[in-house]
Amino acid sequence: MTLPLLIFLGLPANVANGTNRVAILLQSLVGMRGFQSHGFLDPKSSVRFAVPAMIGAVLGAQIAVDLNEELMRRVIGAIMVLMLVIMLLNPKRWVEGGKERHRIAFLEPVVYFLTGIYGGFIQAGVGIFLISALVLISGMDILRANAIKVFVTLLLTLPALAVFMFNGQVVWTVGAILALGSMAGAYFGVKFASKKGAAVWVHRLLVAIVLVSSMKLLGIFSVILLWVNSVF
Secondary structure, three states, rough: OHHHHHOOOOOOOHHHHHHHHHHHHHHHHHHHHHHHOOOOHHHHHHHHHHHHHHHHHHHHHHHHOOOHHHHHHHHHHHHHHHHHHHHHHOOOHHHHHHHHHHHOOOHHHHHHHHHHHHHHHHHOOHHHHHHHHHHHOOOOOOHHHHHHHHHHHHHHHHHHHHHHHHHHOOHHHHHHHHHHHHHHHHHHHHHHHHOOOOHHHHHHHHHHHHHHHHHHHHHHHHHHHHHHHHHO
């Protein structure tokens, strides 16, 4: 939501992409501390997810400095549709988590590295991919996955932001203002997500976000708007 907002306000797409990382970094810091205080996050045991993501983020951010992201957005939109089907077919696993035998350990470094590339490249929607990997590959329940997602996002944003800073694609005043709102949102968001019974609502919210995001990335909203204009 914030990336299109920054572009709408007049920032070039690549500068908006870099500036957005300031808010993401501080938002993730607040969220991480909140989940840690509620007992949902152990940073030491979560480092194994963050390290490959950080390496991938450097590569992704370097690509994003000059590359047009339109094709990747279409591909990611198609992947989101697939994930939406998976989430709707087996919602119980998302809420309760998978058993240890369902963990696919050998895939973890590859998946989190690829997720890091995407996070470094454009950031938008990376949390959905992280939660999906943590639930479906690492066997987490959705609340713990949400907490680890925030921790991994914090760490992968650090090298990505450094790349955008080096290339002069960060507007600090805009980033700071956006960060203030994002930090407040993270504070209240953690309180909601940590309540008993929140897992079901977090899953429903995730389904809604994936549905809307995939429609936007695939250009379905534009097609609907054109159809409405032609009819009326």
